Amino acid sequence: MKTAAELKNVSFSYGEDTGKILDNADFRINYGEITLLSGDSGQGKSTVLSLICGIIPNLTPGVLDGEITVDSESTKDKPLREICRKVGVVLQNADSQIIQQTVEDEIAFGCENFNFSPESIKELIKESCEAMSLSPERQTRTLSGGQKQRLITASTLATRQKILILDEPLANLDFSSSVQLMKTLKSLAENGYAVLIIEHRTDLVADYADRICEISGGKVYEIENTKEFSQSKTGIIPDTAENMNSGETAFSIKSVSFSINKKEIIKDLSADISKGDRILLMGENGCGKTTLLRLLARLYKPTDGEIIQSILSSLKKGKTSKEWFRSVGVVYQNPDYQLFMPTVRTEIEYNAFSKEYADKMIELFGFSSLESRHPQSLSEGQKRRLSIAAVLASKPRVLLLDEPTVGQDYNGLKKMTDILNAIHKDTGNTMITVTHDKRCAPALCDKAFLIENGTIAKSGGKEFVEQYFGITEEKQ
Amino acid sequence: MSNIKKSAVYPLLGIAVSVFVLIFGLITAAKDNRCCCIFLAGVFIVFLLTGFHRACLRVILPALAVAALFGLITYLSGRGFDKALSIGLRFIAIGIAVIPGMSIRPVDLTRNLNALKVPRGITLGMLIALNFTPLLKAEIKQIREAMKTRGTGSIINLKILYRAFLIPLVMRLVNISDTLALSVETRGFTLEGNDVSVYKKVSPRIKDGAVAALIAVCAVGALII
Amino acid sequence: MEKKKLFQKFTVKDIVFLAIISAVTLVTSAVMPLVIAVPVFGIIQVALGFQFSVFPAIGVMKVRKPGSVVFVAIFSGIVLVFMNPVMFACLALCAVIAEAVSLAIFKGYEKDAACFLAGALYLPLSLPFLHLWYKAIGIGDSGEAVKALVNPKPLTAVLMSLAVVAICCLGAFVGVKISKELRKSGALKK
Numbered sequence: 081m082k083t084a085a086e087l088k089n090v091s092f093s094y095g096e097d098t099g100k101i102l103d104n105a106d107f108r109i110n111y112g113e114i115t116l117l118s119g120d121s122g123q124g125k126s127t128v129l130s131l132i133c134g135i136i137p138n139l140t141p142g143v144l145d146g147e148i149t150v151d152s153e154s155t156k157d158k159p160l161r162e163i164c165r166k167v168g169v170v171l172q173n174a175d176s177q178i179i180q181q182t183v184e185d186e187i188a189f190g191c192e193n194f195n196f197s198p199e200s201i202k203e204l205i206k207e208s209c210e211a212m213s214l215s216p217e218r219q220t221r222t223l224s225g226g227q228k229q230r231l232i233t234a235s236t237l238a239t240r241q242k243i244l245i246l247d248e249p250l251a252n253l254d255f256s257s258s259v260q261l262m263k264t265l266k267s268l269a270e271n272g273y274a275v276l277i278i279e280h281r282t283d284l285v286a287d288y289a290d291r292i293c294e295i296s297g298g299k300v301y302e303i304e305n306t307k308e309f310s311q312s313k314t315g316i317i318p319d320t321a322e323n324m325n326s327g328e329t330a331f332s333i334k335s336v337s338f339s340i341n342k343k344e345i346i347k348d349l350s351a352d353i354s355k356g357d358r359i360l361l362m363g364e365n366g367c368g369k370t371t372l373l374r375l376l377a378r379l380y381k382p383t384d385g386e387i388i389q390s391i392l393s394s395l396k397k398g399k400t401s402k403e404w405f406r407s408v409g410v411v412y413q414n415p416d417y418q419l420f421m422p423t424v425r426t427e428i429e430y431n432a433f434s435k436e437y438a439d440k441m442i443e444l445f446g447f448s449s450l451e452s453r454h455p456q457s458l459s460e461g462q463k464r465r466l467s468i469a470a471v472l473a474s475k476p477r478v479l480l481l482d483e484p485t486v487g488q489d490y491n492g493l494k495k496m497t498d499i500l501n502a503i504h505k506d507t508g509n510t511m512i513t514v515t516h517d518k519r520c521a522p523a524l525c526d527k528a529f530l531i532e533n534g535t536i537a538k539s540g541g542k543e544f545v546e547q548y549f550g551i552t553e554e555k556q
Numbered sequence: 557m558s559n560i561k562k563s564a565v566y567p568l569l570g571i572a573v574s575v576f577v578l579i580f581g582l583i584t585a586a587k588d589n590r591c592c593c594i595f596l597a598g599v600f601i602v603f604l605l606t607g608f609h610r611a612c613l614r615v616i617l618p619a620l621a622v623a624a625l626f627g628l629i630t631y632l633s634g635r636g637f638d639k640a641l642s643i644g645l646r647f648i649a650i651g652i653a654v655i656p657g658m659s660i661r662p663v664d665l666t667r668n669l670n671a672l673k674v675p676r677g678i679t680l681g682m683l684i685a686l687n688f689t690p691l692l693k694a695e696i697k698q699i700r701e702a703m704k705t706r707g708t709g710s711i712i713n714l715k716i717l718y719r720a721f722l723i724p725l726v727m728r729l730v731n732i733s734d735t736l737a738l739s740v741e742t743r744g745f746t747l748e749g750n751d752v753s754v755y756k757k758v759s760p761r762i763k764d765g766a767v768a769a770l771i772a773v774c775a776v777g778a779l780i781i
Numbered sequence: 782m783e784k785k786k787l788f789q790k791f792t793v794k795d796i797v798f799l800a801i802i803s804a805v806t807l808v809t810s811a812v813m814p815l816v817i818a819v820p821v822f823g824i825i826q827v828a829l830g831f832q833f834s835v836f837p838a839i840g841v842m843k844v845r846k847p848g849s850v851v852f853v854a855i856f857s858g859i860v861l862v863f864m865n866p867v868m869f870a871c872l873a874l875c876a877v878i879a880e881a882v883s884l885a886i887f888k889g890y891e892k893d894a895a896c897f898l899a900g901a902l903y904l905p906l907s908l909p910f911l912h913l914w915y916k917a918i919g920i921g922d923s924g925e926a927v928k929a930l931v932n933p934k935p936l937t938a939v940l941m942s943l944a945v946v947a948i949c950c951l952g953a954f955v956g957v958k959i960s961k962e963l964r965k966s967g968a969l970k971k
Contacts, residue, residue, distance in 0.1 A: 133742060135738065135741075135742070139738070139741065139792075139794065159746075160741055160742070161741075161744055161746050164741070164742050164743070164744055165744070168742075169742040171735060171738060171739055171742070172735070173731075173735050175691065176691075176731070176732040176735040176736050176739075177735055177736055177739035179683060179684065179687060179736065179739075179740065180662075180663055180683075180687065181661065181662065181663065181687060182663075185663045185755075188755040188756075189740075189743060189745075190743035190744055191753070191755065192752050192753050192754060192755055193743055193744030193745045193746075193752055194744045195751045195752055195753045196753055197753060198753060198754070198755050198756070198757075201753070201755045202755075221690050221691075232739075235743065236743070239743065239744065377705070379701055379704070379705075400704065402707040402709070405704060405705050405706070405707050406707060409705075410705040412698075412702060412705075416724055416727050416728055416731065417698055417699055417701075417702035417724050417728070418702045418705065418706055418724070419724065419727075420706075420708075420719045420720045420723045420724050421719065422962065430706065431706060431707045454962070454965065454966030454967075454968075455966075456723075456727055456963060456966040456967070456968040457966040457967045457968065470706070471705075471706075474707075571862060571863070574862070574863045575862065575863075575866045578863075578865075578866065579866070586927075622814070622815065626819075646926075647814075650814060650817060650865075653863060654863045656863070657860075657862075657863035677791060677793075677796045678855065680793070680796055680797070680800070681796050681797075681799065681800035681803070681852060681855070681856040682800075682855075682856060682859045683800075684797060684800035684801060684804060684856075685800050685803045685804045685807065685856040685857060685859060685860070686804075686859060686860070688800075688801060688804045689804050689807060689808050692801070692804050692805050692808045693808050696805075696808065696809070718955060718958075718959070722835070722955065722959055723959060723962070723963070725805070726839060726959050726960075726963060726969075727963065727968060729798075729801050729802065729805060729839075730798075730843070730963070730968060730969055732801060733794070733797045733798040733800075733801040734794070736797050736801070737792075737793050737794040737796075737797040737798070740793060740797065741793050745793060746793070747790075747791070747792075747793060747796070
């Protein structure tokens with residue numbers, strides 16, 4: 081296989097005084113192959129991406145040694161634009177990258193920058209839309225999270241670079257969208273493209289990858305036994321909690337419907353949730369899981385039907401209060417919205433049940449050595465854990481978690497799952513989780529609802545979750 | 557292949573029409589209510605018939621409501637019906653002047669300015685300032701909601717505004733802009749390069765000339781009548 | 782040590798941040814169309830003072846290049862031009878003057894005080910500008926709002942001007958404070 085991009089003896093640090101993130105590292109990707117680059121948070125996966133596509137040193141300075149080649153040419157002193165003519169990059173957070181109002185214009189943006197003729201742009205829009213199942217006329221702001229991710233991928237595909245790098249492309253995709261994207265990438269690789277995927281969810285990529293590499297301690301290692309490696313990173317996290325169902329009803333959802341701009345997102349949904357239950361909400365992107373979570377938190381009001389809560393009896397129908405949100409803790413998918421205090425300690429102590437309980441959370445979540453740090457100085461994984469710790473510090477009777485595992489490496493994920501279960505065991509709280517992550521799904525549930533088209537299509541216990549995520553088949 | 561609607565008017569002409577309608581409307585509202593009424597009604601009909609109908613329908617009710625409110629306040633403060641009407645007409649003039657702006661697709665304005673060799677930094681900035689308002693509105697809503705969930709209290713309190721609203725908002729702005737900047741640069745955007753193509757050229761059409769002429773007729777007609 | 786050039790080139794990252802800052806300034810200024818025709822001296826500046834000082838100050842604190850406030854004025858002006866073209870021209874000119882004053886005193890944006898001054902001056906300058914503008918072109922039978930701006934009651938003019946300056950200073954101070962806090966945490970890099 082011909083080498084597409086290569087790092088030879090590369091060392092890099094972000095500053096003179098900071099440690100080396102890469103230390104004499106060698107790494108290559110080949111045309112005609114999908115390469116998966118795996119590794120724990122903070123090990124330097126994104127640094128490798130930035131080095132290959134020229135973000136380092138063109139936009140991000142640092143101390144760089146060694147040689148980087150793209151398509152057999154050294155990238156030294158080459159401007160970013162020149163490198164990006166050969167390397168297409170799909171970054172995380174699609175929502176922040178969409179600059180145009182329609183799918184067609186968004187895809188055309190890169191093509192125009194690379195000075196393609198209007199005729200070829202038209203053709204490329206058509207092809208990339210077909211590959212990513214998008215309609216060119218769609219308004220970009222009406223796309224779901226998964227569709228936005230596909231759009232950003234499509235706009236990169238349209239610019240025709242033969243080397244593609246994707247940074248956590250599956251982070252917000254459900255199972256079927258993930259499979260669709262991986263199949264597209266596989267066919268591109270079969271057509272001679274070099275594809276590099278940086279992804280925590282190795283379970284979804286491993287089957288499609290031709291090579292798997294792991295970055296650790298500043299070096300990149302090629303994994304020989306990919307099957308064994310894949311199993312070690314995709315193991316199902318064991319459930320360490322007990323069923324704390326008290327038999328009392330926490331929420332009684334009665335024929336609830338909810339619409340935004342005349343679009344019905346939740347349709348005539350009914351269910352009962354008992355106190356002490358751990359509920360898992362599953363389903364494809366845009367099926368209404370997060371909306372249901374928000375309805376339970378009273379952040380939305382049902383347009384029809386009602387949700388009767390037995391958490392805070394003094395609360396008037398449809399209203400919220402400070403006390404309500406102390407009783408019902410909501411953890412957002414993006415921790416940046418909920419972190420605002422100047423130190424980790426004050427963040428956890430804010431609205432905490434008691435100082436002692438806040439101390440306990442600091443200890444439990446491993447923030448003892450970080451308590452004087454500014455929350456915004458933490459890594460993404462740490463911020464996510466901090467937002468959960470801060471919400472849990474008020475000892476809520478109900479905990480609503482929206483995709484708490486996005487961007488977490490396997491060890492971080494396992495640790496977080498164990499902590500959530502330990503607190504559940506300790507307090508008997510009701511825990512309702514939305515997740516696409518099969519590694520932790522069975523460990524966070526006693527009961528699961530599969531949401532389809534805004535209503536509960538099926539429900540069941542742990543076995544149902546295992547069946548939904550295909551864990552049962554793997555076990556067999 | 558594409559069914560995407562083009563801007564209702566040549567972008568630069570749209571801006572010129574907006575400025576003209578606003579200035580002429582405000583001046584006539586101050587001098588002669590009847591003249592202003594005729595001009596604004598004429599312009600509104602021209603806009604309705606020349607492809608701006610969606611923006612017309614979106615604008616007219618809020619503009620009338622605000623105009624009625626301020627007109628009523630003026631009338632109740634004892635300054636007479638004419639003064640009240642004059643104040644109301646000003647708000648309607650502002651509303652109608654916004655219509656061409658609402659009918660210009662930011663991408664068309666950008667392509668228009670790119671073709672005229674306006675620096676790319678300016679066109680990119682305008683494109684972002686216009687297209688990111690819905691996203692930023694949603695971000696602000698999300699932060700206000702997150703404040704509720706952490707039990708922070710009212711945003712009117714300066715301490716709370718600073719800590720629980722502005723800090724997360726600025727963090728989001730920094731993250732969004734860093735990601736967006738990386739994304740546009742890796743998609744080949746540079747500030748220096750002029751060798752860019754335009755996917756769909758934006759050129760003045762006969763209809764644009766007709767709109768400008770009809771607006772001029774409305775102005776002259778209103779003055780004569 | 783090599784002395785830094787006063788005028789440095791803007792990067793794509795700078796432009797994008799300033800555009801986002803402009804967009805958020807606009808989003809938080811939705812009250813503008815409601816106060817445009819209210820006949821009280823300086824009412825627009827009072828209503829928009831905080832937003833038009835806190836966000837430009839943050840923009841300059843991050844970018845730290847002369848011209849940053851002018852960019853914010855231009856980018857936010859694209860929406861303003863449809864509602865109040867005079868205000869657009871006025872804000873662009875005020876941005877130039879605010880930056881010129883700040884740079885004349887501090888010779889660049891290295892110091893936080895320079896960013897504060899540029900942010901705090903930007904909007905209050907529009908008061909004398911608009912006053913002089915309408916006086917120069919003659920108000921004739923102009924609306925009450927313009928009349929209130931050109932011939933205000935002295936006490937109202939003094940009190941409202943002080944209020945505008947106070948609000949903008951507060952906004953710029955908050956903007957600098959936020960930027961310093963986030964820069965210290967490493968979240969706000971240049």
